[in-house]
Amino acid sequence: MVELVNVSKSYGKGPLALDDVSLTVEDGEFVFIVGSSGAGKSTLLKLLLREEEPTGGKVLVDGVDLGRLTRRRIPYFRRSIGVVFQDFRLIPQMNVFENVAFALRVTNVSTKEIKRRVPYVLDLVGLLPKAKRFPEQLSGGEQQRVALARALVNNPSMIIADEPTGNIDPAMSFEIVELLSEINKCGTTVIMVTHEHELVSRFRHRTVVIDRGRVVADGKIGGKRARQ
Structure with a gap:
């Protein structure tokens, strides 16, 4: 590798x-x-x-x-390659779902595929119930889980x-x-x-x-x- x-x-x-x-x-x-x-x-x-x-x-x-x-x-x-940073680097104006979906939208993935893949990775990191929350409503550990989901969503x-x-x-x-x-x-x-x-x-x-x-x-x- x-x-x-x-x-x-x-x-x-x-x-x-x-x-x-x-x-x-x-x-x-x-x-x-x-x-x-x-x-x-x-x-x-x-x-x-x-x-x-x-x-x-x-x-x-x-x-x-x-x-x-x-x-x-x-x-x-x-x-x-999926990258996870120390400072999370989430977009504060976007909720959890939108932050993860953003990694797909910039690569022109279809809306249908986004609706399939984002819930899957959020469930994987244990944050599917908080998909509509914003970064400021999450703990530091939860924000890092969002960042990890974002790194995973492209199946790196x-x-x-x-x-x-x-x-x-x-x-x-x-x-x-x-x-x-x-x-x-x-x-x-x-x-x-x-x-x-x-x-x-x-x-x-x-x-x-x-x-x-x-x-x-x-x-x-x-x-x-x-x-x-």
């Missing part, structure tokens, strides 16, 4: 944001990306979404060399979650990761950036540790795959 080959990224005269990173994520894996602030986690995600290009090396997603994507093809490529092959539990309480954090884990069991690849070590320890998915732009550990916490 994802392959980084000797990838480096520089933003100028300072130290490299990523320094000769090679990493493979198989189709259907769940991978935590952890590291301190400034370690290179956000840069990695930007490369996977083709928001940035590497200074050196190759980034491939689902067999596509992102360095060869034309500007015109980038939006179509991104439709195959991969979900990238950037600190999705950063603005919600610990109990709800576990629920969000449990939901992502259930989605992963259905075959969707999940890459989740987090700084919450309790989540990493509890769920014991493969964990990639980045420090100063380099991968310094890769494996399951406490498992045989870990390397340092």
Whole structure:
């Protein structure tokens, strides 16, 4: 699903944001990306979404060399990826149903198909009874579930979650990761950036540790795959 080959990224005269990173994520894996602030986690995600290009090396997603994507093809490529952000990024003037449907409308999906798919994903995240509520009427955890439903509605092959539990309480954090884990069991690849070590320890998915732009550990916490 994802392959980084000797990838480096520089933003100028300072130290490299990523320094000769090679990493493979198989189709259907769940991978935590952890590291301190400034370690290179956000840069990695930007490369996977083709928001940035590497200074050196190759980034491939689902067999596509992102360095060869034309500007015109980038939006179509991104439709195959669901993205969940820390700050939810919901549209306050739209209710829950409309926020999720918006992801379909911008890709010209028919109204009939929207009416079929949106209730399905809202039911999946446990929010179908709140379809007509607005973001301000929801808790932080519920808003993140809406954001997750929006990421899922296009049936992506991969979900990238950037600190999705950063603005919600610990109990709800576990629920969000449990939901992502259930989605992963259905075959969707999940890459989740987090700084919450309790989540990493509890769920014991493969964990990639980045420090100063380099991968310094890769494996399951406490498992045989870990390397340092």
